[in-house]
Amino acid sequence: MNITARRRDNVLVLQPTGRFDAHSIDDFRALLASNRRQERDEVAVDLNEVEFVDESVLAALAEARSDLRGSDGDLVLASPSQSVRIILELTGRFDDFVVVPHHEMAGGTMSGLWSVA
Amino acid sequence: MPYDNYRTWKEQPLVEAPVISVVVPCYNERGRIVPTVGAIASHVSDLGVPWELIIADDGSTDDTVDRVRATGLTNLRVVPAPRNLGKGAAVRRGMMAARGAYLLFADADCSTPIQELDKLLAAVHDGRADVAIGSRAASGSEAENRSAGRRIATAGLRLVAQRLLGTRVEDTQCGFKLFSSDAARRLFSRQTIDGFSFDLELLFLARQMEMRVVEVPVHWFDAPGSKVEPLKEARRFLRDVVRIRLNGLRGVYADG
Numbered sequence: 234m235n236i237t238a239r240r241r242d243n244v245l246v247l248q249p250t251g252r253f254d255a256h257s258i259d260d261f262r263a264l265l266a267s268n269r270r271q272e273r274d275e276v277a278v279d280l281n282e283v284e285f286v287d288e289s290v291l292a293a294l295a296e297a298r299s300d301l302r303g304s305d306g307d308l309v310l311a312s313p314s315q316s317v318r319i320i321l322e323l324t325g326r327f328d329d330f331v332v333v334p335h336h337e338m339a340g341g342t343m344s345g346l347w348s349v350a
Numbered sequence: 351m352p353y354d355n356y357r358t359w360k361e362q363p364l365v366e367a368p369v370i371s372v373v374v375p376c377y378n379e380r381g382r383i384v385p386t387v388g389a390i391a392s393h394v395s396d397l398g399v400p401w402e403l404i405i406a407d408d409g410s411t412d413d414t415v416d417r418v419r420a421t422g423l424t425n426l427r428v429v430p431a432p433r434n435l436g437k438g439a440a441v442r443r444g445m446m447a448a449r450g451a452y453l454l455f456a457d458a459d460c461s462t463p464i465q466e467l468d469k470l471l472a473a474v475h476d477g478r479a480d481v482a483i484g485s486r487a488a489s490g491s492e493a494e495n496r497s498a499g500r501r502i503a504t505a506g507l508r509l510v511a512q513r514l515l516g517t518r519v520e521d522t523q524c525g526f527k528l529f530s531s532d533a534a535r536r537l538f539s540r541q542t543i544d545g546f547s548f549d550l551e552l553l554f555l556a557r558q559m560e561m562r563v564v565e566v567p568v569h570w571f572d573a574p575g576s577k578v579e580p581l582k583e584a585r586r587f588l589r590d591v592v593r594i595r596l597n598g599l600r601g602v603y604a605d606g
Contacts, residue, residue: 234494252463252494255574285389285460288381289574315352315396320388323421 236260238268244275246311246336250282255289265297274306277339281312291326298330311336356395363424370394370401370471371450375440376458377408382575384417386460391423393464402427406444409434438541438548445529445538453534457525459573466568470528473564480533480561483519483553484526490567497572503580507587514591515554515598520565522550533561540603546583547590554594555603 234257236249245268249257269276278294280286298308309331313321321327333339372390376383387403394401403426405418411434418428429447431440441455452474454467462484470482486493487508493501504523511517527549529537536559543551556563597603 252571284463287385316389316392319392320385323388324384
């Protein structure tokens with residue numbers, strides 16, 4: 234498991250790869266804390282390279298989103314792999330998040346929201 | 351489109367016999383089972399063959415079964431137990447209910463990624479093996495987050511099993527094994543051990559029946575929240591090794 238962080242324009246993009254489970258939550262939180270801005274930060278978690286995500290991670294992502302919204306920011310999920318998309322649907326979490334097809338669509342207007350066909 | 355394969359599998363009952371059956375034994379897995387179901391459904395649907403998913407519940411006392419049923423997946427069956435009988439009993443029940451030409455059992459924590467199925471399937475499908483087992487010991491395997499204590503204990507138990515049972519398999523306990531339907535029927539109908547050591551009994555039986563068993567190196571993760579209690583399981587494992595040996599000597603596994 235590896236998580237990278239980079240900033241594109243005003244959006245902080247966090248990109249985990251491989252298996253994203255409870256073992257990785259502390260790394261995710263630390264990376265977010267050390268890279269986020271304190272106010273009005275937009276964060277996109279790019280899940281394109283993630284094969285498996287467990288419920289503890291989904292809960293941690295929801296918690297991070299709530300925290301960011303508390304400071305007028307937001308967290309969106311970007312380009313989830315098919316496996317992650319199905320896990321989000323089956324766990325009933327898909328509608329809990331804003332999910333965008335690509336992290337470049339995160340930030341500002343949140344245009345291009347994923348449509349579940 | 352890959353997602354369409356999943357959607358078809360999700361919504362439309364199979365009209366022909368499944369090629370692949372995936373059996374997942376579980377006991378009180380409310381926090382893990384649904385993501386595992388999702389990962390399996392995503393990958394196996396992409397293989398483009400009819401398949402079924404069987405959740406062999408082992409008498410869960412939480413809402414594992416309700417959560418599985420709430421997924422609404424048409425080709426998923428839950429095979430429940432009246433009470434907690436052990437992992438071996440759950441796997442046997444699931445395997446005996448399965449209808450596929452190739453039968454996989456995979457642990458509920460998805461510690462071996464379902465993508466590894468492809469390698470096992472190739473080994474059995476092309477006639478090299480009757481049984482293909484995921485291995486964390488074979489050359490080319492990768493085990494992540496596995497503690498040194500667990501590695502040492504596993505190596506010690508493996509040595510005991512090899513000496514007493516004559517198995518040549520390096521990793522008997524990986525919860526990711528694929529069987530041809532014929533091999534599964536012959537092995538699981540003779541299985542007597544209901545606990546964690548059932549794999550060992552299956553491999554002993556496979557050797558006695560001169561089945562071809564191949565170890566396939568897999569990527570494996572020590573998933574968080576493991577329910578294995580190492581000392582307790584080691585004691586049980588050693589007891590079961592003796593039991594299997596005695597069963598063999600007494601002819602318990604003989605035909606008829």
